[in-house]
Amino acid sequence: MSSYLSELFSLEGRVAVVTGGSSGIGRAIAEALGRAGASVVVIARREPELAETVAALESYGCRAASVSADLASRPGVREAAERAARPFGEPDIVVNCAGINLRPPMEEIGEAVWDTTMAVNLDAPFLLGQRFGPGMAERGYGRLIHVASQQAFRAFVTSGAYGVSKAGLVALARSQAEAWSPRGVTANALVPGFVMTPLNARLSSDPDRVSALAARTMTGRNGRTEDFAGAAVYLAGPSSAYVTGQAVFVDGGFSAH
Numbered sequence: 001m002s003s004y005l006s007e008l009f010s011l012e013g014r015v016a017v018v019t020g021g022s023s024g025i026g027r028a029i030a031e032a033l034g035r036a037g038a039s040v041v042v043i044a045r046r047e048p049e050l051a052e053t054v055a056a057l058e059s060y061g062c063r064a065a066s067v068s069a070d071l072a073s074r075p076g077v078r079e080a081a082e083r084a085a086r087p088f089g090e091p092d093i094v095v096n097c098a099g100i101n102l103r104p105p106m107e108e109i110g111e112a113v114w115d116t117t118m119a120v121n122l123d124a125p126f127l128l129g130q131r132f133g134p135g136m137a138e139r140g141y142g143r144l145i146h147v148a149s150q151q152a153f154r155a156f157v158t159s160g161a162y163g164v165s166k167a168g169l170v171a172l173a174r175s176q177a178e179a180w181s182p183r184g185v186t187a188n189a190l191v192p193g194f195v196m197t198p199l200n201a202r203l204s205s206d207p208d209r210v211s212a213l214a215a216r217t218m219t220g221r222n223g224r225t226e227d228f229a230g231a232a233v234y235l236a237g238p239s240s241a242y243v244t245g246q247a248v249f250v251d252g253g254f255s256a257h
């Protein structure tokens with residue numbers, strides 16, 4: 001990388017934790033941060049996917065480790081945070097990408113769906129922020145990146161509890177930005193459009209709905225996981241120091257009309 005590009009974007013010497021880093025959008029972000037120079041710890045439940053992700057990162061010459069943990073419980077999140085800080089030290093970058101997508105019709109949403117959705121999609125990012133944000137502020141550099149959703153801003157295809165959790169996540173970025181930006185810690189949300197990943201396997205298997213969603217974008221196609229690489233590197237790196245409390249839409253124009 002030229003020295004000018006390094007000054008803007010290099011993550012050399014940084015430590016990143018990526019929840020949900022073993023699949024889909026999180027996996028692409030973990031690889032991007034690693035290839036931009038960060039040491040990366042990925043957190044998710046399933047061990048084989050974690051091991052495969054670490055191997056892929058290492059094959060690019062990156063330093064990588066994984067933590068298998070269930071972020072649906074508060075003790076699980078607390079323990080995962082401690083374990084994630086062991087391989088390379090306290091993180092400079094935390095990406096909250098682990099998410100679940102339970103979307104029964106509104107009248108069928110019971111307390112279990114509500115509680116699990118909030119636990120994984122909103123409580124875990126909050127707890128990880130409480131654990132790592134103050135240390136980042138003390139050290140004078142930090143990047144909190146939350147992967148939100150269109151449903152944070154508008155209701156469609158039974159947004160239900162999912163949309164509420166993602167709206168909370170966008171607000172969490174603003175609250176964290178307010179608290180810690182004066183000390184070098186930015187907090188932002190990345191907002192995808194529709195991206196074919198295991199998360200929405202059912203919808204992805206319906207070609208008519210997939211093309212209808214592509215037609216709602218301005219680019220004429222749905223998202224790919226690699227569309228998030230550059231945006232994540234930017235939000236994690238030095239050149240985004242003056243971008244905080246924002247929702248950054250990476251959606252092919254889905255939200256713009």
Ligand SMILES: NC(=O)c1ccc[n+]([C@@H]2O[C@H](COP(=O)([O-])OP(=O)(O)OC[C@H]3O[C@@H](n4cnc5c(N)ncnc54)[C@H](OP(=O)(O)O)[C@@H]3O)[C@@H](O)[C@H]2O)c1
Pocket residue numbers: 019020021022023024025026043044045046047049069070071072096097098099100101120147148149150191192193194195196197198199200
């Ligand atoms: N795909 C889209 O169109 C789209 C659109 C808007 C927003 N998003 C958001 O983007 C994020 C990533 O989604 P994706 O589409 O890339 O999905 P994905 O491929 O299914 O990845 C989800 C990741 O989260 C992890 N995870 C889920 N529940 C967890 C738990 N309880 N504890 C720890 N890890 C957990 C999964 O690993 P394990 O299952 O092994 O735990 C996996 O690594 C989500 O927050 C989603 O809401 C996606």
